């Protein structure tokens with residue numbers, strides 16, 4: 132039987148105290164009220180501040196409930212912020228892989244493209260930021276589904292785009308299990324004939340999956356002759372996903388995704 | 389060869405970044421730290437140079453650690469820095485004398501107003517390629533000498549040193565080398581941009597002793613070897629951040645231009661070895677100089693407030709929690725609702741150069757929501773760009789065909805689309821958002837032979853995104869007319 136975690140109990144107490152009180156409370160007031168040592172209280176408050184559950188007034192230094200606490204049910208990271216914070220790592224992924232890069236999140240059961248980097252060959256391409264992709268027929272979508280990013284769930288009806296699209300719930304469930312096992316996702320001619328994609332989850336603090344980053348292109352470039360994603364490209368994608376995740380506050384145990 | 393990387397130090401207005409870059413010009417790792425902004429009085433902006441140096445000392449090793457690199461794998465260091473910010477320090481102790489006075493600081497406005505009318509002013513303008521404005525370093529040095537008892541005498545005896553940020557960092561990195569590069573020197577009002585050395589006449593005009601000035605060197609060429617932060621590594625380049633971005637965008641040929649969107653925004657056009665003088669409110673400045681070669685010059689349109697307007701919206705109005713949320717908020721409405729914001733917070737820079745102007749919000753009605761204000765904030769960056777592009781087209785006699793952009797604001801798709809719309813040209817972002825660092829790295833790598841030549845660097849440039857204009861001409865023209873009327877409302881606000 133795992134025991135309870137004392138610091139989480141204390142954090143819950145801090146949140147209740149702030150929710151119940153009127154106005155902002157100082158560190159001293161909070162630690163006095165909960166009969167906790169000041170350094171302990173301070174550590175809890177700073178952690179809660181980092182995840183957005185608590186806000187600190189810039190002038191007085193007093194604490195109140197954070198906006199994120201009131202919006203717990205909605206997406207935690209603004210999509211434009213996700214783009215801003217990943218742009219530095221999406222570019223090297225495109226340069227190293229030679230393919231177009233996209234970052235996606237979930238919107239209405241589909242993949243919303245929040246960032247797009249052209250394939251670096253200087254051919255004419257158009258930005259498709261803001262467009263929607265099918266969640267079960269893209270590597271980005273499978274990465275989001277596999278980790279239930281933003282509560283993503285498989286659509287009831289699985290549209291078939293090619294003969295390779297996952298056509299049954301069972302097939303999809305199996306594919307998602309494989310994604311979780313591997314830590315990355317792929318899609319080979321499941322959306323368009325002749326095209327393939329690779330993606331990996333973007334994580335924030337506590338491992339929370341907030342999006343996915345991936346590359347897509349001609350199947351002969353993305354895959355080897357057995358239609359398997361090329362390991363070097365998989366490594367590029369996972370490295371980029373890890374770099375973005377680290378910047379968002381994720382920590383990794385022993386190099387796991 | 390074990391030298392696999394070049395390290396760039398990007399010492400900016402709001403933060404310092406250390407960046408490790410590989411042979412293909414791609415980011416390997418990044419370590420960043422903001423420093424404190426001191427606002428002791430309205431219009432005053434200061435930094436603590438000692439704090440900034442401590443950040444560099446810490447970020448360098450941190451960036452290497454994140455890259456999994458060792459110091460012997462670093463071929464060279466390149467420095468790009470916030471320009472015009474002015475630091476004085478004690479030669480013997482290495483202690484800064486007071487805070488650094490930042491480029492946005494307007495404390496010298498009365499002095500500059502007075503100096504501008506003196507007979508010698510025309511000569512200063514001609515030699516430096518700049519208008520007399522609070523923006524540049526020279527008047528700041530004079531102000532600091534005037535306001536610290538005994539400082540002038542010590543400066544004359546060579547006990548007090550002046551530097552812009554790259555000078556300070558090189559001095560700290562090398563343990564006492566007092567040098568600047570031509571691009572930073574060209575922002576002081578003290579350099580003769582033809583001879584590329586300090587102008588005795590301009591020094592006399594401002595009353596600044598030669599003994600406190602650093603030696604002027606080419607931007608690209610080994611300055612010395614670091615003994616601190618990166619012991620044993622050569623410093624291969626130093627450039628002002630905007631010139632570094634021009635270099636990072638590989639705008640090596642005359643006619644090539646870029647605009648960087650950070651705290652402020654700066655459009656630079658390479659004019660080659662020819663010094664072009666603007667008749668439309670742009671600056672003439674040095675783009676870069678490779679050791680042993682003639683300098684390349686640039687025309688510059690400097691816009692003081694763009695990204696910092698977003699920061700003001702976030703920190704002072706508290707209408708958003710992070711800068712990128714401005715786009716989310718702006719997308720809650722479909723247009724500006726008739727509202728315009730002109731952020732003349734420290735006067736207006738190019739092409740107006742009106743130091744007495746102050747910001748306005750016009751067109752307010754009870755219809756206006758925070759969404760409209762967010763639109764107006766973003767649109768202000770676009771219209772200010774339009775003004776400097778118009779000036780550049782008029783000066784060069786050529787119409788800009790595409791705009792190359794970089795900097796933090798290029799993550800904002802709504803803004804980039806709006807810039808394409810108001811300029812009526814495609815806007816292109818290269819495959820390297822940190823172009824300032826890239827330019828410093830390119831310079832340093834060239835200096836030590838890590839990269840062979842400019843042509844090789846051009847191969848690294850790729851288009852990462854492009855926004856095509858979609859606005860109809862009629863709407864563009866009427867919005868521009870509104871913007872111009874809004875700008876005229878900012879003039880003559882400060883009276884004196």
Ligand SMILES: Nc1ncnc2c1ncn2[C@@H]1O[C@H](COP(=O)(O)OP(=O)(O)OP(=O)(O)O)[C@@H](O)[C@H]1O
Pocket residue numbers: 211215399400401402403470629649650651652694695696697698699711712713714715795796797799800803
């Ligand atoms: N998505 C966005 N939309 C609008 N503005 C943004 C966005 N992201 C960042 N900014 C603005 O861009 C600026 C940061 O850009 P950048 O990192 O290039 O500047 P900087 O290099 O820190 O500036 P400096 O060198 O002057 O310190 C900030 O002023 C911020 O308000």
Ligand SMILES: [Mg+2]
Pocket residue numbers: 398400401629650824
């Ligand atoms: Mg910068």
